Structures are given as C-alpha cells and as structure tokens.
Amino acid sequence: MSHHHRHDVLVIGSGAAGLTLALTLPEHLRIAVLSKGSLASGSTYWAQGGVAAVLDDTDTVDSHVQDTLVAGAGLCREDAVRFTVEHSREAIQWLIEQGVPFTRDEDPGREDGGFEFHLTREGGHSHRRIIHAADATGAAIFNTLLEKARQRPNVELLEQRVAVDLITERRLGQTGDRCLGAYVLDRASGEVDTYHARFVVLACGGASKVYLYTSNPDSTCGDGIAMAWRAGCRVGNLEFNQFHPTCLYHPQAKSFLITEAVRGEGGLLKLPNGERFMQRFHSRAELAPRDVVARAIDHEMKRLGADCVYLDISHKPADFIKAHFPTVYDRCLAFGIDITREPIPVVPAAHYTCGGVVVEARGRTDIPGLYAIGETTFTGLHGANRLASNSLLECFVYARSAAFDILEQASLTPLPEQLPSWDASQVTDSDEDVIIAHNWDELRRFMWDYVGIVRTNKRLQRAQHRVRLLLSEIDEFYSNYKVSRDLIELRNLALVADLIIRSAMQRHESRGLHYTLDYPDPVDPPQDTILVPPTYGD
Template identity: 40%
Template sequence: MFMRPTRYLIQFDPRRIHFEQTDFLVIGSGIAGLFTALKAQNYGQVTCLTKKGITDTNTERAQGGIAVAIDESDSPILHLEDTLKAGAGLCDQAAVEVLVTEGPARVHDLIRLGAQFDHHGDTIVLTREAAHSRPRVVHARDFTGDEIQRTLVRNCREAADIVIKENHFVLDLLTNRAGRCLGALAYDTEKRELVAYIGPITVVATGGLGQLYRNTTNPAIATGDGLAAGYRAGAELMDMEFMQFHPTALAVPHAPRFLISEAVRGEGGILRNSQGKRFMPDYHPAAELAPRDVVARAIWRELADTGQECVFMDVTHLEREWLKKRFPTIFNTCAFYGLDMGTDLIPVAPAAHYMMGGIRTNLDGATNLPGLYACGEAACNGVHGANRLASNSLLDGLVFGHRIVEAVKNEIGKTVPWSREDLIDAAESGYPVRNEPSFDPKELTNQIKDLAWEYAGLIRSAQGLAIARQKLAALASEITGLVLEPDCLEAVNLLLSARLMVEAAARRTESRGAHFRHDYPERDDVNWLKHIILHNCLCSAC
C-alpha cells in the first residue's frame, strides 16, 4: 500500500508566522499563472507567488506556438478531432470542446496585451505540426514562449492590483479542519522567513514535473512542487502515469536536452538513423508528423536496435538562410555546439517534456477542495488524454485560466472565516526543520532521476515498476529532517511525485498514449477507458 505522506512538508507553528491577506492567490508565473492573474485583477487584489524569478518558467522555453483554428480552411471541429485522436481515447470531449471553441478568443486576448506573432502582411502566419490535419499553430519564429512570457510579465508589472512575490517557495496549501483551502504557506528564500497567504481563491499554476527524469527539456524549476503540495492537502491527482517524452531533444554529450521544436518536422525535417535511413515511414503513415508518443517510441526502438545514443534530424534539404530566420534560437544553439543546421545532421533523442496528469479539475478549474483551483500543466482536466497534441499546452493555460476567473469572480475578495487554530494540529505533521538535512539533496535527486528514467520512462514493465516502487520507498524512509533550502525541498517533492507516477503506472496494465508497458503492449479499451485517481493513500479508477 502506498504510504500516506506527512500533511505538511515541514513542521511549523502557526502562532509564530506572518499572515498576509489577499483577494486572489496565484502560485506560478508561467502563461497559466500570469494570464489568470491579469484576468482576476479586474475583481480584486491579486498576489502571485513564484519560487524563483518571474521568468523562470516552462512557458519561457516554449518554441512551437499555440494551436488554434482561425484559418478559413480550418475549424474547431477539425482541431477537436485531431486532439481526440492524439489523446488515445482518454480525452474528456467536453474539455476539448471548450479548448478549441474558446481558444481563438484567448489568443486574441494575448494579441491585445501586445504579443507579437509572425505575420505576412495583415495575416497571422500559421504552421503545421505533428498530428495536426491543418496548419493552425500561431508562433513567434521559434521563441513563442519567450514572446508570451515577456508580454504577460510586462502587463502584470504595470497592473496596480497585481503583487508579484518572487523567490517565494510555496511549501504547502493551507486548509482548515473542514478541508477548505485557505491559501498557501511560502518560504521567502531571500528574507529566509515563512509567510502564509490567506484568501478565498487559490490557484495552482506551478507547471510540470520534467525534472523527475535524467533527460528533460524542462528548466530546473519543474520539480512538481504544486502536485506534491496538492496531494498532501488532499487534492485528487489524475493521470499521473502519462508523461510525454518529446521525440527530438538535442543529444549532445554533457549538454542540456535542448528542445528541437515539433515545428522543425512540421516544416519538413526528416528523421534518420545512424545508417542514414529515414525510418519513420516504417512506423506510421504520417511519418515524422505522427503523434509524439509514436515518434518517441520509434526512436527508442531504433536506438535499441543499433545501440546508438541518438538519431538525426535532417533539414539540409531546406535553405540555410530560411532556417536561420525561421528557427533562430535552434539555429544559434546548434551553432554553439558546433552544428550547422544547413549542412549538418542534428543529433536528437527523446526527453521528458510534458505532464498530462496533474491536480484533477472540472471545466472551471475547480478541484475537490473548496477554494482550490488549478490550471496549466499542474492541472488535469482531461483535455490532453493520454498524449497531448503539439502546441495545445499554451492554449490550455489560457483557456482554463480564464474560465477559473469567470467562475469565481463573484467570490474574489470575500472574507474566508479562519483562525490560526485551524492549522495547529496538522502543522505538527511534517518533517522537522534542522540545521542539516538527513540526506544529500543532490544525491537524492540524482537517484530519483535515474530510477524514473530507467523504470518509469518511455518503456515500462511490472518488474521495473516494482523495483522503482521499492527503491523510492526506501529513499523516503531515510528522510527524517529537512533544511529550508530550495534544493532540499524540491528533492522531497520530487520523491513524492515519483512515487505517485510509479504507483499509477503500475496500476495501468495496458499501453496507451505516452504510457507504454512492454508486458502489456496492447491498448485495452475493454478495461482501461478510465482514469486513475490518486488521493492521499488511496487509488481508484473512474
């Protein structure tokens, strides 16, 4: 049986910490968090907490763009069909309908805020990416996320009713005895003090979990803190077995796994193995434009067959100056590592990229805990199913962040009855804070990454997951105390998230989307057209 974690990450005395009131609390500063904050500031004072700088996000790294049906040849119905197909039977169709029908308005919101996307004259340029039937991806060359992040940051900093608290590591969500979310407990890493933020609405928009794996396209901040905090508070987590591995991350020895965007294949990039053979037509009729899970596993099989560390992206048939203009970030990064996109084959391999699972929500972002909402990669509303369609993630953050505010706008600013006594009993349920931790954070983190990559990565099995489960439990049993340092706190959150993922992956005895079991290699619609829900020490399927 999966062990129940401590209610709080650390022990604390509610009578000795500073409390601040806010009308609307947002945790996270990526597209989901900042867009939600901008929408909410029309109804009250917004506080936005982020554990590092405001631009330290997954959003800032996004290259491809935002998928939205705005072309005359396209329609929300076609976008819906593509999303459902990629999701391998587990998408919530109502959620997808919301995404594709409300998406165009939210993209125009971004444009009104000042986001500059690629245009040809007065027409927005659209590109096609894998598993899309039409060109529908709005982009700013290959730095779309950076353009969006800068736009949202500028608007938030100019807003009188949005307070940004950088370097505030959210340790936990605060709840009263009835289970209502009251806000969050944060650690100010600059002032080195605990601060509790109390308000009627709390939104978790903390992003994903890519740092669970040895190889990832995600930045260092993606350690699943919001997922772990939500689970400890009693929020339901759903689809935790579904981690998407991007097929094409730059595979240069001793270098970070820099993303080689889906758009490169969308513009004609070809994948070749170490013998120079184009292999994707052997695996899927759409070849390089197959869904990400298909391409990632095809690459894995090619590597397993050849014993090589990478395959190669070939764009040498495309004009060099055009490549430099269309993909400046990728072009310059490749050049930094001695590779010329115009003449060289680019070594690529799969890397952890996006978490389909997360805190379970309805179509308005509400969780099972009153007062708690979630959106973006930290949330799971069923819109991505078992495998996210390329460039739907940024749209997800926009659409469902907006819906949260529309659903709660009449509650923003209301007084929430609470007292410090609500927190006293549970506050003793946490790890004691010490001068020295009971473990080496870097060593623990590396052990977790290696276990996840080996046993809960692209290819899984009952035997491997059992090994991971046992070893992760042993690591957890060795933790007896923490220090208030981000690397230590992140390691413990990562460990809990790893155990949740392994638990869900072990339960799903089939292969579907991003979850592949070589001991259950077939999709099983008879028994597994359902979701795995994790709630404290309980596991269920619905």
C-alpha cells in the same frame, strides 16, 4: 522573523497560466503571484513551437477536436476537448490584444483561407493552426504578459518564494475542507511566511524533473501536484508522461529542445548512416504523434546501440531556416552545429506531464477555494498523449475560466482569519545536505531506467520499492531539519514519482504514452487512472 501576508488571490506559479489568470481578474482584487526562482524560471519562457487554435477559414472546431481525440488514444474527455477548442480563438484574440508579437503571414491573401498571422503545422494536426512568434513563442508570450502584470497596481510579483504546503481548515483541525492560504519559504530571509488568501491557485507546471533527461527547466518538480495531494485532492492519469522526441544531444547543451515545428516544416529523422526510419513506424512518418516518434527513436537507438539519431532540415534554403528557427539555429551554432548544412543530433527527453490534479472546466479542485490550472492539472484534454501545442492553449483557456469563476465568488468569500505561523521550533539547520543531492540523483535515474518510455511490471516493482525507501528517508529528514528549496523540491518530486509509479502499475495495457512490454495491447473500454488520497472524503 516570519511574516503574514494577505491577498484576495494567491497564485503559485508565474508562467502563462498564472499570469493570464492574474491579468484576467479585475484590479479591485489584490493578487500575489509567486515564483520559486526568477519570474522567467518556468517552462513557458522556453516554449518554442506555439499555440494551437482554430484561426484559419479552412480549419474547423470539429477538425481540431478530432485531431486531439486521435492523439489522446481514446482517453480524452470530449467535453473538455470541445470546451478548450471552442474557446481557442477567444484566447488567441486576448493574447493579441495584450500585444504578443506573433509572426505575421507574408501572404495573408493565399487561397487556403489565409489568416493575418503565420500558422504552422505540427505532428498530429491535420491543418496549419499553430500561431507562433518565430521559434520563441513562449518567451514572446511571457515577456508580454509579465510587462502587463508589472503595470497592474493590484498585482504583486514575488520572486524566490517556494511554496511549502497549503493551509486548509482540515490541516488546522477545523470542520470543513476550504483552502485558506499557504506556507511559503522566502529564500532571502530563510523564513517560512504565512499567506492568507480567499482563493489559492496552483499554476506550478508539471513534473518532468522526475526524469534524468528532460527538456524542462529545473523548477518542474511537481510541486502543485504534491501539495494538492497532501491537502486531499485527487490526481488523474499521472502514468502519461510525454517524452519530446527531439532534444539536442550535446554534452554542454543540458536540455535544449528542438521544436516540433522543425519537423512540421520538413525536417527528416535519420539514423547515423543517413537512412530515414519513421516511415516504418507510422503513415505520417515525421509528423506522427509525439509518443510514436519518441518510441521509434528509443527503439532505433537501442537496436543500434546508438547515442542519438539525427534531425535534418539542411535540404531547406538557409534563409528559410534562419527566418523560421532563429533560436534553434543560433543555439546549435554555439555548439558547432550549422543546421543549414548538417543534421542535428537528438534524443528523447521527458517533456510534459499529461495527468495531474483533477479539475473541472472552471479549474476547481476537490477543495473549496483551491484552483489548479495549466500543466499541474488533469482536465481530460490530453488523454493518453498530448497533441502538440495544445498545452499553452489549455493554460489560457482554463486560466481565464478560473478567473471568471473566482470573480463570481469573490464578494461572497471572506478573507481567512488569523492563521497560525509556521512552526520551526523543533528543527535544526542541516549539515547533511549531501543526502538530498544523493537522493535527488538516485530518484531521477531509477525513474528514467524503470518508468521511462518503455516499461515492464518488474521495472515498476523495482521503482516502487526504491521510491518507498526514499520517501521514508525524506520524511525523516523533513521532520528534523529546516526546509530549503532543495529539500522541498525533493519531497515533492519523490511523492509525485510514487504517484506516477502507482498509476502505471494500475494500467494493465499499452495506450498512448504508457507502453509496457507485459501488456502490449489496449483494453476496451479505456478508463482514466484516478488516485484518491487517504484524506479524501473521510
């Protein structure tokens, strides 16, 4: 039997953005934080590098803004960049107050404007400004925020809850567009429950699982983007999918990311014969922006027919490597690779979704009562390519901004009246789940082959033809069988794949993360790709 739940704020997603928003809101608001798997199943936990922020006396807001604009290849919205960077120190101070154990500087009195905590430098940054907790920053932040959330009596943390769709006034045939809650699958009972909320916050992460090779956990299926689109929200710049240049290449490693900080601390990229190659592609060599490095690796692998390239930091002292990269060292050693003595085999993999649901500085979407924060969103911060370690910063800055906005409106917004229960009267249990598995595999393979690091018109046309057939099959399946996590994720992923392809087909140029052989040059002036759903504004 399904149930009805009532909260002031429903947060869909339990990562950095969702937990930050929940902890920023006061204790008189009842908050539910949903995770579709375990609470630690999102991307935050696995983030290694750190958080970019202006913290050192020698660094400036203008410098961080400029580095972000350069990396974004002309498509960043400068007001969004400046808003984020100007609030960076405040966000880091809040994390420190929560007790996040950032790595402290062994020499805080050094002449370059020393800061209490150790700051590292990553690709595209002109200063050391990445605050981190060794090479497991995400885990340190997540564990700290989760413990704080567990201590809050007004925050309910719910695992194994998969959001199916948003409930809006329009969906119920009412006048108006306000978001009233969501239908959520309880995996334990198998029933779809109804969540009533004054405010709904999408903090669901990105959509990198749309690709065959990804550094992300299995949960990054674009759920928030798909639900928002179906509810009537615009999406922007979904053609810009960042491929992390260096994921461990090993048959048992699945999707282990080798942090950008390895290159920031002197790691060198080499061909199988030991030759360096990045200096041929960019003046900053290994410290070039990620899109440049990923394309360079992809180019060299295809040129040589190589399975991978190599990231070598073995020329550094072993104690230095173990102290700065304990997670990478231990994980590689488990696969028989001693990074203090030998290079690491690496390949690019889908890593970050730069576009998403269109929001403004307070996290508001096109639908009243619906907010989106974190990787689910298109804020204008990242432009055509995300600068390293700006993603976690965006989570904290926009989560706090959205929380402040929700608090201002809370007393004026009533809890929705009784909402209809989920109707499962016309569906049956599926005995054909092999179709889901097959479609899932087909989708991720053609997205990798046709909509990957290098694109062409013909590849995109093939991908669009394939995804439209899949969407038709999935819709039929969804209409006739009971929902499951696999079906919900496949439905969302196929829709987001279609939106990515449509966005890529509209961009007749190469810029940042979108590189096409048919349009190799950029076009001025640069324009965002904004897609408008059929229900928007009618």
